Amino acid sequence: MAPAFCQVRAVSRGFRTGQSVDEGADVESVDDLRVKPRRPNVCRIKGMAETSHFSSNRRRGRAIVLPFAHARIILTRYRYPGRRPWRVPTRVDSSGRLTVSTRLNQGLMWAAIVAAMAVTPVLTLAQREGGAAPGAQGAQGAPAGGGARGGGRGAANLPPAGPTPRLPNGKPDLSGHWNNPYTPDMAARGSVLDPKTRMPLQFTRMGEPLADARASATGRGGRTYDLPYTEKGLKHWKEYDPVNNGDYAGTCLPFGMSRNINSPHGLQMVQNNDALSIMFEQNTWFHWVPTNPAFKWPADIPESWNGISTGRWDGDTLIIETKGFNGYTRLDTSGHPHSKELVMTNTLKRTDSNTIEHTVTVHDPLTYTQDWMNVRTWRIKPAGDVIMEYSCEENNLDNILSGAIKRWTPPEDEY
Secondary structure: OOOEEEEEEEOOOOOOOOOEEEOOOOOOOOOOOEEEEOEOOEEEOOOOOOEEEEEEEOOOOEEEOOOOOOOOOEEEOOOOOOOOOOOOOEEEOOOOEEEEOOOOOOOOEEEEEEOOOOOOOOOOHHHHOOOOOOOOOOOOOOOEOOOHHHHOOOOOOOOOOOOOOEOOOOOEOOOEEEEOOOOOOOOOOOOOEOOOOOOEOOOOOOOOEOOOOOOOOOOOOOOEOOOOEOHHHHHHHHHOOHHHHOOHHHHOOOOOHHHHHHOOOOEEEEEOOOEEEEEEOHHHEEEEEEOOOOOOOOOOOOOEOOOEEEEEEEOOEEEEEEEOEOOOOOOOOOOOOOOOOOEEEEEEEEEEOOEEEEEEEEEOOOOEOOOEEEEEEEEEOOOOOOOOOOOOHHHHHHHHHHOOOOOOOOOOOOO
């Protein structure tokens, strides 16, 4: 058992006041755990979470901590509806220790610490009871429910579902602020499906431990043969090490189309007859998808982080094909690789006013011997929930310059 560094001070559920908290302790939400650091303003932690919320009060020494680890994090502003957003000066050293500045001019300061890479979600109560991981599907390919921020913003107070809204041309209107499932690991148990059958994908060496691989980027044990890799793809999966080698996301570079969709903050879509605009809260990025068959991208358009997309309709399902990637990005937080030859196909079908059925298929013969698919369900967010600004650079620049975040450089063996 790892030594305890923090002591529970106040809780809403799940912990007892005065209980010691071990490194890597799992908690259910930001309201579950308030701890008093054993040393002033310092709490050493080992577990990891994609979204870690921290608050500090200089006079009382209180803190709310969700476990995360590694010396790579992104600091950003975050707020709950109706609360004023604040920032807390923080630093993470190479041992994974979080230090909070005591130079706070206000009483209670709120912030969110959001890992862009080398992180994993906090386990929910459902997961502890044997439920699926975020973004995972059942064995029959049943879509996952819920979505971003653990179902916080946008998961409740929805009106009864109405009919699917339509564009002037009669096609479904996908416009809305959507709570798409946070998916840090696209190969999570039960989530990898055969695109032809939507049944669990079968491949040789499936589940085989990879003893010679780097440590898991999400802190969930050793890496396995979790996807049908080619030799080149397996090499890139084994070698991915965002802590020691840096990661482009920690340097505030574009996540890439796949990782944008997988991120935990939701997205807003605006659509007309000729195009779909996707606005990601993650890093305030956007992606434009033409749906008019007459539109053609320039033949000499350069490779890019997010690729270029083209949309077409198959009945009421919008099929979005994205390619032209620069090869620098990863598919998800876990670090699943892809090459420049990746062709990613997303389908979106709005089944009613509150719901979109989403599938994503990965075709990359340089990285994977078989195509594979995820199936998910998106839910509309309440009308009072709005997309917010997200600034990675606001805090990460100082952490990159200080060395708290390892600076990323393009790989020499890109493919």
